[in-house]
Amino acid sequence: MNDPRIRARIGDTPESWPVSASETPFRGRVWSMRSDQVEMPDGSSARRDYLAHPGSVGVVALDEQGRILVLRQYRHPVRQKLWEIPAGLLDVAGEHPLHAARRELFEEAHHEAAVWNVLVDIYTTPGSSDEAIRVFLARGLSESTAERFAVEHEEVGMELAWLPVDEAIGLILAGEVHNPILVSGALALAAARAGDGLDALRAADAPWPARPF
Known part of the structure; x- marks a missing residue:
């Protein structure tokens, strides 16, 4: 613009x-x-x-090969296993959204990141919910050396894959993946790369009026 x-x-x-x-x-x-x-x-x-809704965070974790980390998880309301990015609720009182994003990347994918930016902020369904989601871009990835988090319920048996960004965009446009955080995060990443570049993205602690911290 x-x-x-x-x-x-x-x-x-x-x-x-x-x-x-x-x-x-x-x-x-x-x-x-x-x-x-x-x-x-x-x-x-x-x-x-x-x-x-308390709000959520998501993480587009981008490696040096231009791939994003995705997870496959069962979602009961839609009766499907969906490919998603690491994400979770803002359900810890007073927790900074960036801290929540770091936690989700560790708990769901056992990874850490050195560089963080805000990628995109969305309302999932503003006609029927006040859920706000902040999607972060995480770079400088490494597998965590800490003890793995003990998962439960839908997170048991989650599959992890590395998906090239261009392939992610193709799957989105073909209607093969549907998770809104993956869709908005991947499209925002592609737009940022084609525009001013990833280093021009907002800082990880940029204001978030939907969920002030």
């Missing part, structure tokens, strides 16, 4: 319509369902039900 006139017009902005009533009919271990009565600009009122 090189035209400053376009940059001045395009960009998400904070806004909050008045809420006259709110309830939480369901509270789960990770997320809850919330029901708000929202006052519309035209003076009417409407109920909006949505999933309240």
